[in-house]
Amino acid sequence: MVDKTVDYTGLKCPMPVLKTKKELKTMSSGQVIEVIVDDVGAKKDIPALLNKIGDELVELKEDNGNLIFIIKKA
Incomplete structure (x- = not known):
């Protein structure tokens, strides 16, 4: 179940x-966020961020040119 959805398309x-990192700082352990982006660089940059800070990439989907990250706060 997703607790929050943020749409960063166009950025x-x-x-x-940076916005994903800031949003994750406001979340409690176990919460899940859906992050929608259309910047192809995020496909490697967001997983690298999560690896660095210890949060979990539950799922990465592609839909109509957008990348949709489902992330669980550690």
């Missing part, structure tokens, strides 16, 4: 990563 690197 270019590094903004989707």
Whole structure:
């Protein structure tokens, strides 16, 4: 179950990563966020961020040119 959805379509690197990091800081452990982006660089940058900060990439989907990340706060 997703607790929050944020749409960062239209933003270019590094903004989707920075905004995702900021949003994750406001969340509690176990909460799930859906992040929607259309910047192709985010496909590697967001997983790299999650690896660095220890949060979990539950799923990555592609839909109509958008990348949809489902992330669980550690």
